[in-house]
Amino acid sequence: MNINAFQDSYPNDLAHCYGCGSLNEHGHQIKSYWEGDETVCRFTPKPYHTAIPGYVYGGLIASLIDCHSTGTAAAAMFRKENRPMDSLPPFRFLTASLKVDYFKPTPIDSVLELRAKVLEIKGRKVVVEVNLFAENVKCAHGEVVTVQMPDDLKV
Amino acid sequence: MNINAFQDSYPNDLAHCYGCGSLNEHGHQIKSYWEGDETVCRFTPKPYHTAIPGYVYGGLIASLIDCHSTGTAAAAMFRKENRPMDSLPPFRFLTASLKVDYFKPTPIDSVLELRAKVLEIKGRKVVVEVNLFAENVKCAHGEVVTVQMPDDLKV
Numbered sequence: 188m189n190i191n192a193f194q195d196s197y198p199n200d201l202a203h204c205y206g207c208g209s210l211n212e213h214g215h216q217i218k219s220y221w222e223g224d225e226t227v228c229r230f231t232p233k234p235y236h237t238a239i240p241g242y243v244y245g246g247l248i249a250s251l252i253d254c255h256s257t258g259t260a261a262a263a264m265f266r267k268e269n270r271p272m273d274s275l276p277p278f279r280f281l282t283a284s285l286k287v288d289y290f291k292p293t294p295i296d297s298v299l300e301l302r303a304k305v306l307e308i309k310g311r312k313v314v315v316e317v318n319l320f321a322e323n324v325k326c327a328h329g330e331v332v333t334v335q336m337p338d339d340l341k342v
Numbered sequence: 343m344n345i346n347a348f349q350d351s352y353p354n355d356l357a358h359c360y361g362c363g364s365l366n367e368h369g370h371q372i373k374s375y376w377e378g379d380e381t382v383c384r385f386t387p388k389p390y391h392t393a394i395p396g397y398v399y400g401g402l403i404a405s406l407i408d409c410h411s412t413g414t415a416a417a418a419m420f421r422k423e424n425r426p427m428d429s430l431p432p433f434r435f436l437t438a439s440l441k442v443d444y445f446k447p448t449p450i451d452s453v454l455e456l457r458a459k460v461l462e463i464k465g466r467k468v469v470v471e472v473n474l475f476a477e478n479v480k481c482a483h484g485e486v487v488t489v490q491m492p493d494d495l496k497v
Contacts, residue, residue, distance in 0.1 A: 203393075205402065206400075206401045211390055211392070235367075237359065246401065246409065253400050282400045
């Protein structure tokens, strides 16, 4: 089990994402970890991440689901190859599609817990399912199709 | 044709959303307008809204699609009732589900244009389709199921 967050192993040139890049000082800087066969990310919204007062806005939920899924996809590929996440070459995934179902308003004064599972790995594609909880209540569900970043996009 | 943005007509107690509330000083404060039977929102990303350097992160795209769609849903209901958006009672929509397909990386140094159409109005539900363009190239597509906010959530 890797005690570092997935995102802490991203190479510096891929660590600028607003959602998950450790080098983006304006961003969310989410941290994701293995817990058994699930991956977990806990995030505390800021008071201004609101939709209607008291509740989290849906765009934040979508963002967290998105970036936790791309991190999970990378972690799953490293695990499949039985090598640590800071080994080379790196895996980095982009989102091809994102589907979020909002079951109920998500209270903003709580720690959001995202728990993800890998549904499918096929070639360069990894499909991830995420449930988002607030105060142990499932508030949203996401399914994310990620694809390994094409070489010609590397920066 | 209403020359004010949809969001400028939201009542103050519903104008705090990070994506679209005119009273959220930290937020995106998007503005949406009718153009014929489509609604349009133009948004300039900040440099830090990045995924990998040079491109917009997917969470921002999801957020813009989300809030432009709830605004479009409200506008469509007012139009259906043939009354201005600042008339009472207000319509305010929440997102039940959000599906975004990312076709290609979205360049960050451009004005993003979101163009939406109402696919269906049925009771309290409005389904909205959104295409997102950068430099006239379609980079993402969204389909959003919105529902009218329940009375017991009113703040």
